[in-house]
Structure formats: C-alpha cells, structure tokens
Amino acid sequence: MRIALYVHCFFPAHFYGTEAYALTLAKELIALGEEPVVITATLAGEPAQKRLIEERVYDGVRVISIDKNLFPNRSVRDTYEQPSLRNLHERLLRKIQPNVVHVCHLISHTTALLDVARAMGIPVFATLTDFFGFCYNNRLENAQGELCAGPDEARANCIACFLQLVGARPDAKPLTRLGADRRLRPFVAKGLARLGRREENPFSISGFEPNDIVVRPDILRRAMGVYCEAIAPTLFLKRAYEANAFPAPMHISHFGVEIDRSPKPARARGDSVRLGFIGQLFPHKGAHLLLDSLRASGRQNLSLQIWGPDDQDPAYYATLRQKAEGLPVRFQGTLPRQELAGALAGLDYLVIPSTWYENSPLVLLQALATHTPVIISDVLGMTEFVQDGRNGFHFSRGDVASLTAVLHKVADDPELAARLSAATSYDRAPADMAKDVLAMYRAHALGGVDAAEATAAPIETEGADQSGSNPAQLGVEGPLDSWLAYNEGALHIDSAEASHIAPFPPLALMTATSGLSRTEDFTRHGVDIMRALAAASPAPLASYRAWLDFGVGAGRVARLFKGYRGVYVGVDVDPHMVEWVRGNLPWVKALQTAPRQPLPFADQRFDAVVSISVFTHMNDEDHRFYLNELWRVTRPGAILMLTVHGDRAIQRASAESNILDLLCIPADALQGAGKALAEGDGFHFTRQSGHLTSSLYDYGVTFVNRRWIDAVWTKWFDIETIVPGAIHDFQDIVVARRR
Numbered sequence: 001m002r003i004a005l006y007v008h009c010f011f012p013a014h015f016y017g018t019e020a021y022a023l024t025l026a027k028e029l030i031a032l033g034e035e036p037v038v039i040t041a042t043l044a045g046e047p048a049q050k051r052l053i054e055e056r057v058y059d060g061v062r063v064i065s066i067d068k069n070l071f072p073n074r075s076v077r078d079t080y081e082q083p084s085l086r087n088l089h090e091r092l093l094r095k096i097q098p099n100v101v102h103v104c105h106l107i108s109h110t111t112a113l114l115d116v117a118r119a120m121g122i123p124v125f126a127t128l129t130d131f132f133g134f135c136y137n138n139r140l141e142n143a144q145g146e147l148c149a150g151p152d153e154a155r156a157n158c159i160a161c162f163l164q165l166v167g168a169r170p171d172a173k174p175l176t177r178l179g180a181d182r183r184l185r186p187f188v189a190k191g192l193a194r195l196g197r198r199e200e201n202p203f204s205i206s207g208f209e210p211n212d213i214v215v216r217p218d219i220l221r222r223a224m225g226v227y228c229e230a231i232a233p234t235l236f237l238k239r240a241y242e243a244n245a246f247p248a249p250m251h252i253s254h255f256g257v258e259i260d261r262s263p264k265p266a267r268a269r270g271d272s273v274r275l276g277f278i279g280q281l282f283p284h285k286g287a288h289l290l291l292d293s294l295r296a297s298g299r300q301n302l303s304l305q306i307w308g309p310d311d312q313d314p315a316y317y318a319t320l321r322q323k324a325e326g327l328p329v330r331f332q333g334t335l336p337r338q339e340l341a342g343a344l345a346g347l348d349y350l351v352i353p354s355t356w357y358e359n360s361p362l363v364l365l366q367a368l369a370t371h372t373p374v375i376i377s378d379v380l381g382m383t384e385f386v387q388d389g390r391n392g393f394h395f396s397r398g399d400v401a402s403l404t405a406v407l408h409k410v411a412d413d414p415e416l417a418a419r420l421s422a423a424t425s426y427d428r429a430p431a432d433m434a435k436d437v438l439a440m441y442r443a444h445a446l447g448g449v450d451a452a453e454a455t456a457a458p459i460e461t462e463g464a465d466q467s468g469s470n471p472a473q474l475g476v477e478g479p480l481d482s483w484l485a486y487n488e489g490a491l492h493i494d495s496a497e498a499s500h501i502a503p504f505p506p507l508a509l510m511t512a513t514s515g516l517s518r519t520e521d522f523t524r525h526g527v528d529i530m531r532a533l534a535a536a537s538p539a540p541l542a543s544y545r546a547w548l549d550f551g552v553g554a555g556r557v558a559r560l561f562k563g564y565r566g567v568y569v570g571v572d573v574d575p576h577m578v579e580w581v582r583g584n585l586p587w588v589k590a591l592q593t594a595p596r597q598p599l600p601f602a603d604q605r606f607d608a609v610v611s612i613s614v615f616t617h618m619n620d621e622d623h624r625f626y627l628n629e630l631w632r633v634t635r636p637g638a639i640l641m642l643t644v645h646g647d648r649a650i651q652r653a654s655a656e657s658n659i660l661d662l663l664c665i666p667a668d669a670l671q672g673a674g675k676a677l678a679e680g681d682g683f684h685f686t687r688q689s690g691h692l693t694s695s696l697y698d699y700g701v702t703f704v705n706r707r708w709i710d711a712v713w714t715k716w717f718d719i720e721t722i723v724p725g726a727i728h729d730f731q732d733i734v735v736a737r738r739r
Helices: 017-031 083-096 110-120 156-167 174-180 185-195 216-224 235-243 287-297 314-324 337-345 362-369 400-412 416-422 430-443 471-477 480-490 507-514 519-536 575-584 620-633 647-655 657-663 667-678 706-715
Strands: 002-006 035-042 053-058 061-067 100-103 124-127 227-232 250-252 273-278 302-307 329-333 349-352 374-377 392-395 546-550 567-572 588-592 606-611 634-645 683-687 700-704 717-727 731-738
Touching (some): 002 017, 002 083, 017 035, 017 362, 017 430, 035 083, 061 083, 083 110, 100 110, 124 430, 156 174, 227 235, 227 430, 235 250, 273 287, 273 337, 273 400, 287 302, 302 400, 349 362, 362 374, 471 480, 480 519, 507 519, 507 575, 519 731, 567 575, 575 588, 606 620, 620 683, 620 706, 634 700, 634 717, 647 717, 667 683, 667 700, 706 717
Parallel strands (some): 002 035, 035 061, 124 227, 227 250, 273 302, 273 349, 349 374, 374 392, 546 567, 546 606, 567 588
Antiparallel strands (some): 053 061, 634 731, 683 700
C-alpha cells in the first residue's frame, strides 16, 4: 500500500518531534512491506531549492519536498488555507497515486491538501501532534502566558495572541506595538474581533484582516471533516480536540521509540547529580526556568547539560548563556540522534520545564525507555506518563520555586536517582505504533494492496492504448474487453494461462451465490455482469478508486477486479462467503456485516458501489435502511450501480416457468407484484422459501418500478438512468449518483 505521509518540515534540516515521528513511522511501514513516501517542505525563508519539487532518499525513505519560498504567506489566512497550493498538491498526488494520505502536520500544506484529497477521493487520516487544528499559536497558551482551552466564541483571545506575536517583532510599527501593549491588548482584541465578523469587504488595518482569525477554526474544522480517523498520542490531546468539535473519530495510540534500553550504568559515589535538557531553545520550552532554579537551589552537587541549537532564537539563546554564567552548565549544541542513548545514559534526570501543553514529547518517552527519571512541569500531555515520586517528579508550571524544591530533593538524596531509575521504563516500540496505524487503515477497509501492482505511473484505464500488453498482467486495469475475453478463453486453454485468472469458489458457495454449478457458467455470469456494469457506468470501472461491493457473495464480480490498484471492499452477511473471499481474492478487503446494522465504515468512504442481487431480496424497511447507509458511506458525487427486479423480470417470470421456479415464489405472488407495479405504489415483497431463506432477516423477492425509485431513492440519490434487463435480460441496473 502506498502511503503519502505529509509533514510540515523534515530531516536533515528539521529533526524534532513530529519530523522524528514521520521518519520513524515511514521506516516501520517499509519494514512491514508498505510503501510510504514523505511529502514535506522547505520553509519560506530557508535556502531555496533548485526546483519547485525535489525528490531525495533520507535514511532509506523516499522524500518529496516542495519549496515554500515560492508560496510565501501573504496573510494570516495563508497559514492555514492557501488555495494557490491546490494545483501543486493535485500534481503531486497524481504522480504518487497513494492509497492513503496520512497527515502528520498540516501547517505547510494547509487545507488545500485536504480539499484536493477529498476531490480526488483519496482516504485521509491524521496523527495530531499539536493544537494547530484549532489554536492560532499551536500551543494552547494565551497572550498572558496562561494555559488556554481554545478559541473563545468571538475569537478575541486568538486575536490577542496575534497582537502579542506581531507586537514583539523588531520591525513592528509604533501603532502595532501600542495595540500589543499588555494593558491595551484585551480591549484592542475585542474590538478587532467584532470588526472581524464582517466577511464581505472585510475590515483591514495595516494589512491585517481580523476575519482571517475569526473564521480560522471553522474553516479548519470543515476541511478536517475529510479525515476518516485520527490518532491522538495522549488522552489530553484527544480531549482537547473533542472539546473543540473535532469532526472525525479519534483514538489514542502512544508513540513508540527505538533506543538502547540497556540498564543505566551505575553512578559513581560522590559524583554530582547530572541534569539534562534536550530540545528546542524557545521560551515556551522553559530552559530559562531550569537555569533560574539551578541558581536558586544553591546546591553545589548539581550539574546541567543543555542540548539544543543556538540559531533558532538567537536573542533567547543569548539570555540563556547570560543566566548560565557562573553555574556548572555546559551548552552542547544539537544532539545527533545516534548519540541520544549515550547522552541519556550519562544523566541522572532529564528535565522538561515546558510552559505549554506538551504532547508526549519523544524525548520524554526516550528518557523513560532508557530508565532515566524525568522532572516535568505539571502540564497535561506529560503527566500521564510520569508518576510523581515513582519515575520522576512534577513541579508547578512556570514556577521557579516549585522546580527549585524538586532540585533540592534530588540533590540532597543523590541515590534517589538510582531508585527511581529501577522503576522507570517505556516498552512501546515504533513497530507497535506502525501496527496501530495499519490497523486503523484496516478498520476502514484499507491495506494489503500489492505495492508491485500499485506503480507510481498515472492510472491507465480502458480508454488508454495498452493493446500490446498482456491482459493477464494488467487485469481490470487494462482494456476491459480484453480482460473479460481472456477470462472466458482461459477456461479452454492450457493450465498455465488459466492460472492467471482468479480462483473459483467451491461448488457449495458458487451455487448459493448464483444457482450455478459449473465454473464455465460462473465465469460467463460474472463476465456478463461486468460488461453490463461497464456499459451503464458513466466512467471506466477502474477509474473509481474506492469500490464497495455490497453483497460480495463468493466474488462473482470481485474476482474479475483482479489487478485493481485502488481499494475494493466487499461485505456480506454470510461468514462462509466472506471467509472464502478473504482467503482467495487478496485484492478484496472482505468484511462480514450483521443484518440491519450500520456498515462498519466512516462517512464518505467510497466513490463507487456495486450491488448485484441484494436489493432484489429486501423488504421495504431494509431497502430504506441500506439506501441511507450507502448514502452515508459514499462521497458526494459517488456512483452506485444497484440491481433490482422490475417490469422486465415480471415479464420473463410470467412467460417462463423455469424463471418462476428460480424465484421460488408462487404464481399468485408474481401476479400481485405485477399489480403493485402497474397500479399500486410500485413496490412488492414476497418472503421466499428458497436456498437463501434465513431466520435472521426477511429474505424474499422484491419488485420495484421507476415510480417507487423516484419516490424513495431520490431522498439520497439522483437517478442517472435505469437500464431495463441489463443483467441477463432479467435484472435492471439502477445507476444513481450520491447527492
């Protein structure tokens, strides 16, 4: 399965939490036989790429990078909704042809990516690593430095954060600085929020349109509605998104880390208590608090090493150096990944003094995995991993005195580090994380597509010139007529050629599905159906990228989709049918469903549905229930081709006794159906006494006409056409388009 992993920036220039997650996930997916590709960006202001799109391999992972220098943010809205990126995203996705888009961070790609993926019908998932989806500054920290719950109703608190940010810039104009003044900022923010409600001819001041911030949460929420499901690495993050009306299902999957988990080396008696800070050197990461607390502690047996780049915030870095003067502190620069385990092995405690809500930072998990106790600020997103006094300590966020008290505790009992280390561990590995991701895809009937078949070339369909290719190699992705003719002919040629077609179900399943007992007849039955579907479909069958076979049976249609490079999901209530399809047609994701229960898929999952001989056997209630379900799981504009018994079926059953015998209903029931279609509401159901009759649900024979379809189906679908007798001059095909 080809998986497009989107991340805002990436190695080697960027190497922190989200980037490390994307790299680790990609490598584990490769190890599990999948085909990930990372799509990232060179950020605006960084050295430009030679080309708009560049491709490379990093640590065995295919990476595609776009140059955001050519798409700079010209407004606040561009930071989250940048329509100029749409063509670029579509170009990339058509080149990559992924089965799945997985967003690790949206910020460089904006809602433009989600809009394009939705339009192309590509399933989209996400891993939520910060608060970008609803918080303007991504940190859930308000302009007063206090923790925040998210945007208020007027968005005034978000505008206050914007004022604080722009007011602190060195080139800020006097008016901007005035508006950002701590005393005036709340009043200015409320005024701008009121003015920002105007969407037509939006209010603007100094190039800033407050409407850009007012509408931000709603625009992101609508765009994120395309997510089939999302992963949250902490319970806190999940609850924060839920509290801010996240539009998709979420589940928790803790990050996995790969690091040397050897026991921590024994510390020499009399050594100093060794503290460490590893991370980005920005104010919200809190390194200044650690330095202030170290000085306030007055303990001579404490030492500190700080790893982090000196060029992220030069002014802040200079402040840190000044605070460290005269203290036992070493600035070690950026810590290479390959040296991380060794660095942690040499620490007694890692300190994470962040002033914002962290989300299980990888360095926290890596420290726990190396049996290194952790001292953390008491912010949610970290406290669920560290038990105070067992594998580390908590202190009050932003409180120098509280952190100083913890430093006193660890300095005054140097052997405490060894006792805590013995109780400190973290066992979750990257492979566990990747398996969770694949399980999430499988829950939405994705996964298992043969990467060798899913090439990166543009999709070729029946209209393309592939006359020189072997139909057995291309399958349904090649010229359809050739493929279907090959299936018919393969029954009468040597076994080597015949081996290229899909296997046949055992006799019992074949008969239960179709009433047929010979493979030749079963093949022709399926081929005839495929030809009828192709003739009725508005587009080539292989051009749809996510099919639902509703009532897959023993694969009468599904087996002829061999070679399909999209997603093909088959559902059925019969466990024996599902078991056989699952074990013999690997391009089909076969799932058993329960009668009269919702289908096990997220909303707007499929762009095409086929259902043969299913609605021909449902009562009125089930008819409506499953039409509603098919509407739910299909995307707007999706095509559905469903067969029904109409006037042609009644004509043939009335004239041909063998057809009536096949239906297993009495002659008077057929007469009643004819009357219902001619004079009644156009619907007639007779419970059947045949080979598929079940006590679990009403299984019978159903007849409908165009009048009833127009009255009922159009609640959910537009009726494109009805092809009378399309299936073996008996069943009609209703071609419907999802509204």
